[in-house]
Amino acid sequence: MKNTVATFAKMKAQGEKISMLTCYDYSTAKLEEAAGINAVLVGDSLGNVMLGLPDTLSVTMEDMITFGRAVSRGCHDTMVVIDMPFMSYQVSIEQAVMNAGRLMKEGRGNAVKLEGGATVCPQIKAITSAGIPVMAHLGMTPQSVNAFGGNRVQGKSEEAARQMIEDALAVQAAGAFAVVLECVPAKLAALITAKLDIPTIGIGAGEGCDGQILVYQDMLGLFSDYTPKFVKHFAELGEKMQAAFKAYDEEVKAGTFPDASHSFKIDDDVMERLY
Numbered sequence: 614m615k616n617t618v619a620t621f622a623k624m625k626a627q628g629e630k631i632s633m634l635t636c637y638d639y640s641t642a643k644l645e646e647a648a649g650i651n652a653v654l655v656g657d658s659l660g661n662v663m664l665g666l667p668d669t670l671s672v673t674m675e676d677m678i679t680f681g682r683a684v685s686r687g688c689h690d691t692m693v694v695i696d697m698p699f700m701s702y703q704v705s706i707e708q709a710v711m712n713a714g715r716l717m718k719e720g721r722g723n724a725v726k727l728e729g730g731a732t733v734c735p736q737i738k739a740i741t742s743a744g745i746p747v748m749a750h751l752g753m754t755p756q757s758v759n760a761f762g763g764n765r766v767q768g769k770s771e772e773a774a775r776q777m778i779e780d781a782l783a784v785q786a787a788g789a790f791a792v793v794l795e796c797v798p799a800k801l802a803a804l805i806t807a808k809l810d811i812p813t814i815g816i817g818a819g820e821g822c823d824g825q826i827l828v829y830q831d832m833l834g835l836f837s838d839y840t841p842k843f844v845k846h847f848a849e850l851g852e853k854m855q856a857a858f859k860a861y862d863e864e865v866k867a868g869t870f871p872d873a874s875h876s877f878k879i880d881d882d883v884m885e886r887l888y
């Protein structure tokens with residue numbers, strides 16, 4: 614059965630943990646769905662892990678639509694959330710609604726995600742009023758990396774922690790159906806989780822959140838540029854892939870691949886007439 618915003622609300626009410634992973638392509642979407650992941654995020658982290666960019670700032674609406682559409686084709690029961698890229702919702706409420714609409718119509722998402730607290734509540738209200746579910750994102754919000762002066766844990770001082778609690782309550786009041794908490798001290802994330810009716814999805818925010826999300830390349834050991842403290846490798850697929858690429862390279866160069874079992878036949882009499 615399709616996971617929806619109602620599934621998120623029910624899972625929070627029943628104390629069931631919500632699993633999310635990022636996803637950027639059709640084949641991986643099918644694997645994540647088969648594994649029982651509740652929702653996938655077509656994250657603008659695709660800028661880093663798919664496009665090799667240093668941050669998420671250059672990711673475009675067209676990028677999000679292309680990758681979102683691919684993921685949506687692979688998901689039947691899994692909910693698909695698509696990130697609103699940098700500057701697609703900050704400039705005006707009208708642009709935010711238009712762009713959220715494009716991610717639903719063209720990207721075939723089931724919801725959108727945007728970064729920020731009280732300052733983006735007018736956008737959250739307008740987008741949800743258009744019938745588009747919004748996931749909020751607080752804490753270390755990568756689109757603000759320059760304002761933060763790097764990727765840093767957020768909410769450590771009393772003032773910053775109080776601000777984050779207020780922001781969480783504000784995005785909930787504006788209509789968000791869930792909120793991602795990224796790089797937030799575990800005890801603060803647990804407190805926010807207890808204060809909210811909507812689910813919190815943690816990434817580097819401890820075990821007290823209602824659900825968890827990781828970038829799939831990180832948890833599979835596929836991305837080696839940097840590894841944040843909160844990442845656990847559930848497999849070392851990077852090593853396995855490299856070994857397979859090496860075996861292929863060796864067999865091609867030795868002439869042992871392809872062999873007869875990987876080749877197509879033609880009748881000998883047809884061949885004879887060609888000489």
Ligand code: KIV
Binds near residue numbers: 656657795826828
């Ligand atoms: O873009 C992304 O992958 C994200 C997650 C880190 C939550 O926003």
